[in-house]
Amino acid sequence: MPEEQASKIIELNEDLIENNDKLADQNNQILRDNEIRSFDIVGAIGAGKTALLEIISERLSKKVKIFVINGDVATRIDADRIEQHDVKTIQVNTGRECALNAFHISQILKNIDLKEYRKGILFIENVGNLICPSDFILGTEKRIVIVSITEGPWVIRKHPLLFKFSDIAVINKIDLIDVIDVNIDEMVNDAKEINPNLKIFTTSAKTGENISELIEALAI
Numbered sequence: 001m002p003e004e005q006a007s008k009i010i011e012l013n014e015d016l017i018e019n020n021d022k023l024a025d026q027n028n029q030i031l032r033d034n035e036i037r038s039f040d041i042v043g044a045i046g047a048g049k050t051a052l053l054e055i056i057s058e059r060l061s062k063k064v065k066i067f068v069i070n071g072d073v074a075t076r077i078d079a080d081r082i083e084q085h086d087v088k089t090i091q092v093n094t095g096r097e098c099a100l101n102a103f104h105i106s107q108i109l110k111n112i113d114l115k116e117y118r119k120g121i122l123f124i125e126n127v128g129n130l131i132c133p134s135d136f137i138l139g140t141e142k143r144i145v146i147v148s149i150t151e152g153p154w155v156i157r158k159h160p161l162l163f164k165f166s167d168i169a170v171i172n173k174i175d176l177i178d179v180i181d182v183n184i185d186e187m188v189n190d191a192k193e194i195n196p197n198l199k200i201f202t203t204s205a206k207t208g209e210n211i212s213e214l215i216e217a218l219a220i
């Protein structure tokens with residue numbers, strides 16, 4: 001690629017990210033003005049993002065109003081799963097885009113009655129992807145990154161950026177430890193090495209192990 005063309009692409013990407021950051025700031029302000037706690041959930045395809053959101057919704061929806069934005073390339077399967085737990089969901093199909101961005105969220109915040117969720121919680125399940133979401137913050141209060149032991153022992157080390165810019169990390173599917181050859185302590189150490197401030201939880205959405213501790217860390 002000619003040098004000039006390459007530098008234009010880099011500039012365009014920088015513009016996109018800068019615009020996204022501005023919109024994310026606005027989203028954050030809107031959510032804070034409405035006293036809505038907010039969490040962006042990113043992570044590997046199939047790591048258990050929806051399964052964990054289902055348990056969290058089940059346990060919290062009687063106590064607090066929850067709404068969930070589900071990012072998915074093509075379907076509303078995840079939104080339908082979560083809606084079974086008395087939670088409002090909004091599905092965003094991203095088509096060719098591999099992550100949600102702040103614009104998607106700003107459009108939704110404009111079009112729902114935020115007063116209904118005052119003192120409630122917004123969870124955003126991002127498209128399953130360990131690379132794309134790192135550039136696009138959404139304006140949430142905290143970011144949670146989820147992987148599972150079935151992605152192999154090096155999944156965290158291979159995707160440092162998302163761990164660097166998250167507040168909470170979850171290593172899920174620990175119930176499968178007898179059939180998957182990984183060392184969970186080493187995975188935890190990898191995450192700590194990338195980001196010493198991360199709160200790290202090893203969970204099973206199947207057995208419910210350590211889910212209460214994860215919910216406690218959300219401070220709800």
Ligand SMILES: Nc1nc2c(ncn2[C@@H]2O[C@H](COP(=O)(O)OP(=O)(O)OP(=O)(O)O)[C@@H](O)[C@H]2O)c(=O)[nH]1
Nearest residue numbers: 044045046047048049050051128172173204205206
């Ligand atoms: N054994 C086991 N299976 C799990 C666990 N969590 C999720 N699963 C299963 O893993 C599969 C994928 O789970 P999902 O919750 O759909 O994962 P996801 O991260 O939302 O997937 P995408 O949205 O498609 O990226 C499903 O068959 C779940 O039942 C777990 O802790 N243990």
Ligand SMILES: [Mg+2]
Nearest residue numbers: 049050078125
């Ligand atoms: Mg999902």
